[in-house]
Amino acid sequence: MTVDNIWEQILDYSHRANPYPLYAELRRTPVAMLQDGAYVASGYAEIAALLHDPRVSSDFSHNPVAAAAAAGENGDGPGMSPTFLSMDPPDHDKFRRITMRHFGPPTTPGRVAGMEPRMTDIVTDLIDKMEGRTVDIVDELAYPLPVTIICELLGVAPGDEHRFRAWVEVALQSTDPGLDPETQQKKRAEAGKELRAFMEELVEAHRQSPGNDLLSALATDDGPEGRMPADQLVSTGLLLLIAGHETTVNLISNGILTLLRHPHELRRLRNDPDLAIPMVEELLRYEPPVHFIPFRTALDDIDIGGTTITAGSSITLLLAAGNRDPAHVADPDVFIPERRDNQHLGFGGGIHLCFGAPLARLEAQTALTAFARRLENPRLVEDPPSYRPSPFLRGPSHLPIDIDGVVARR
Numbered sequence: 001m002t003v004d005n006i007w008e009q010i011l012d013y014s015h016r017a018n019p020y021p022l023y024a025e026l027r028r029t030p031v032a033m034l035q036d037g038a039y040v041a042s043g044y045a046e047i048a049a050l051l052h053d054p055r056v057s058s059d060f061s062h063n064p065v066a067a068a069a070a071a072g073e074n075g076d077g078p079g080m081s082p083t084f085l086s087m088d089p090p091d092h093d094k095f096r097r098i099t100m101r102h103f104g105p106p107t108t109p110g111r112v113a114g115m116e117p118r119m120t121d122i123v124t125d126l127i128d129k130m131e132g133r134t135v136d137i138v139d140e141l142a143y144p145l146p147v148t149i150i151c152e153l154l155g156v157a158p159g160d161e162h163r164f165r166a167w168v169e170v171a172l173q174s175t176d177p178g179l180d181p182e183t184q185q186k187k188r189a190e191a192g193k194e195l196r197a198f199m200e201e202l203v204e205a206h207r208q209s210p211g212n213d214l215l216s217a218l219a220t221d222d223g224p225e226g227r228m229p230a231d232q233l234v235s236t237g238l239l240l241l242i243a244g245h246e247t248t249v250n251l252i253s254n255g256i257l258t259l260l261r262h263p264h265e266l267r268r269l270r271n272d273p274d275l276a277i278p279m280v281e282e283l284l285r286y287e288p289p290v291h292f293i294p295f296r297t298a299l300d301d302i303d304i305g306g307t308t309i310t311a312g313s314s315i316t317l318l319l320a321a322g323n324r325d326p327a328h329v330a331d332p333d334v335f336i337p338e339r340r341d342n343q344h345l346g347f348g349g350g351i352h353l354c355f356g357a358p359l360a361r362l363e364a365q366t367a368l369t370a371f372a373r374r375l376e377n378p379r380l381v382e383d384p385p386s387y388r389p390s391p392f393l394r395g396p397s398h399l400p401i402d403i404d405g406v407v408a409r410r
């Protein structure tokens with residue numbers, strides 16, 4: 001099979017449930033050039049090197065495909081300012097620092113840790129409602145926990161969730177086989193515009209009447225590097241809102257699916273809740289929510305993995321293949337929660353290393369521990385479950401399970 005065939009199959013929905021054999025085949029060419037001139041890196045060492053290489057840019061304006069997707073094919077895209085996710089230094093570093101001032105140490109050390117009791121309460125209430133029926137883990141645990149937390153953290157009213165859920169789904173949809181590409185693009189652009197209008201309204205409300213939340217802090221703070229410009233704040237608010245739950249949903253549902261496929265590990269977690277910490281790291285390696293990072297661009301020729309990525313080429317970093325590279329990790333296809341020195345790529349790496357990692361870790365640890373402790377005899381109703389369409393934000397669309405009952409809350 002050519003690398004183009006392998007890559008096509010990876011993107012094809014029919015391989016969503018188990019893309020790992022294809023990743024192993026692709027890894028035989030750790031940095032592969034596709035027919036259209038783009039490159040895919042799938043070896044651990046090569047991905048790690050590219051993530052740290054200043055000759056690799058995240059700026060979409062260097063990448064015609066990414067720029068077209070962001071702008072909309074007819075220039076009718078959501079027209080949002082780029083966020084620090086798609087910026088290079090020095091702008092990336094400045095806007096990430098301005099945002100981090102209100103999210104984590106050293107300026108705001110308690111923001112994430114302070115949410116832990118709230119996470120436990122939310123999970124307890126969600127599990128209380130599961131008594132005596134088939135439960136959909138995605139809709140009843142994996143989605144509501146992170147979405148409620150990110151809304152509370154940002155200062156989005158609980159009732160507003162339904163306003164952005166459908167727009168986010170459309171905006172993120174990579175392939176809907178039922179729609180022609182033009183209609184898809186139009187729907188994405190409309191959803192993007194609605195999302196932006198929603199966030200503009202929210203930011204303005206928080207600027208006028210600030211609360212104790214992240215958006216209020218960003219809208220009113222004139223810290224050492226100045227206030228974040230209004231359009232930048234709108235884009236950053238949306239980035240945090242979307243990145244802050246879409247990925248964590250998949251971590252929790254991929255995690256529960258993995259535990260149900262490894263009942264011995266589920267029993268161990270039930271008896272030893274501290275196991276949740278290394279277990280979540282192993283899940284980020286073994287079944288990561290983000291399978292690849294698209295749209296990096298080489299700013300110069302880069303010699304790597306026996307090939308030369310030519311300047312101007314688009315690069316995709318296949319994190320999930322790197323995570324299972326036998327040259328990096330022993331028994332890569334085995335789920336081993338207590339691996340030592342688990343240097344996975346689940347949160348990316350380098351200057352764009354996931355901003356929300358501490359929050360995502362805590363949410364997943366809380367959800368998995370409570371799941372193991374309180375649900376009696378949980379069983380998968382279907383295996384594999386149905387998957388969401390995206391090949392890069394990969395996770396089940398629904399995860400129905402049967403249970404015998406729920407252990408009473410403490």
Ligand code: HEM
Pocket residue numbers: 058084085086096239240243244245247248251288289290293345346347348349351352353354355356357359360361
């Ligand atoms: C399990 C959950 C999560 C996973 C697997 C994940 C994964 C990632 C990955 C792979 C990147 C690197 C992207 C790149 O290099 O282009 C990233 C960046 C980012 N993530 Fe996450 N993420 C998760 C949760 C979160 C949460 C909860 C938040 C917000 C509260 C968040 C906010 C961000 C932001 C803002 C960036 C951009 C960082 C930068 O460019 O400096 N993520 N994430």
